Amino acid sequence: MDGLLSELRHELETYPQDRTACGSELGCLGIYRCVKPQRLSSIPLHSPCMMLVVTGCKHISLDNVNFAIRPGEMVTLPAGREFRVVNAPDRGSQNYHGMALHFAPVVLEQFCQIYGPSYCNQLSQPAWHSKAPESLIAELLQWLRWSRRFGIDQHIAEQRQMTMLLLLAQAGLLGNLLLSHEPSWRRRIINLVNLDPARSWGVQELCLRLGCSESSLRRHLQEEETSFREILEEVRLAAGLALLQQTYLQIGTIAERVGYQSQSRFGERFKRRFGITPSDLRRTRTGDDPIPADMLNASTGSYAVDSSRLA
Secondary structure (H helix, E strand, O other), X not given: OHHHHHHHHHHHHHOXXXXXXXXXXXXXXXXXXXXXXXXXXEEXXXXXXXXXXXXXXXXXXXXXXXXXXXXXXXXXXXXXOEEEEEEEOOOOOOOEEEEEEEOOHHHHHHHHHHXXXXXXXXXXXXXXXXXXXXXXXXXXXXXXXXXXXXXXXXXXXXXXXXXXXXXXHHOOOOHHHHOOOOOOHHHHHXXXXXOOOOOOOOHHHHHHHHOOOHHHHHHHHHHOOOOHHHHHHHHHHHHHHHHHHHOOOOHHHHHHHOOOOOHHHHHHHHHHHHOOOHHHHHHHHHOOOOOOHHHHHHOOOOOOOOOOOOO
């Protein structure tokens, strides 16, 4: 285990930072780094997630339950929840390295169809915090090395996710990831808005895409104790958080890309949601140093934003 974890740590330390923007190359696998503690609140989980700590410590608070995840340990979380997190760098190296894999709905559906009967008993025994299986760390290491050399398209990413689900199932750690794969109306809207957070989404367009009337949609959302405006803001802010965590784009550019015409309004809403300003969060990644010029230039391209990818 220690040898594999050291190899994975080295891979993360040397993986080009400009190539991890929103995980478009890594296929729903996120790499997270910081050199100062990160404290974030009210982070929404839009898809089931597995998080692994490689360097430092991650503290998660969820429904009044606290987890301290240390190197070589992992946590699995179901969709539809909110949590607070502190990513704490290692005292010696002053670095935090973590990974998060968010499982796509289509992959979960396929897994349940093919393998569900074999592992359905794990639904009643959800595993939250545990030591990461060596097989899982080895697969993540291979995933990074492959993507560094070849990149990963959507279909390969889905196959990688399926492999990860099987490894977790064999270790008895699957339960939480299968708890919430049935789409609610809220989930359906999140999936649509995630395609383009900056779009001027309206209720009429959503109803056309969802195949329902406006009154029916409002009734469904009322039953789920939410509203379209609440969902839209949640998705946009989560998309902004993903970009802040994984790119070096200017904050004003990030605000525009997730649908805010005003950087100040984006910053105000961001702090209200997550308990930290975009500028302060950026400094946890760069320290007091300015953003390296090569990273800044590399972050001016166009990336697909997936707000479900948070850790």
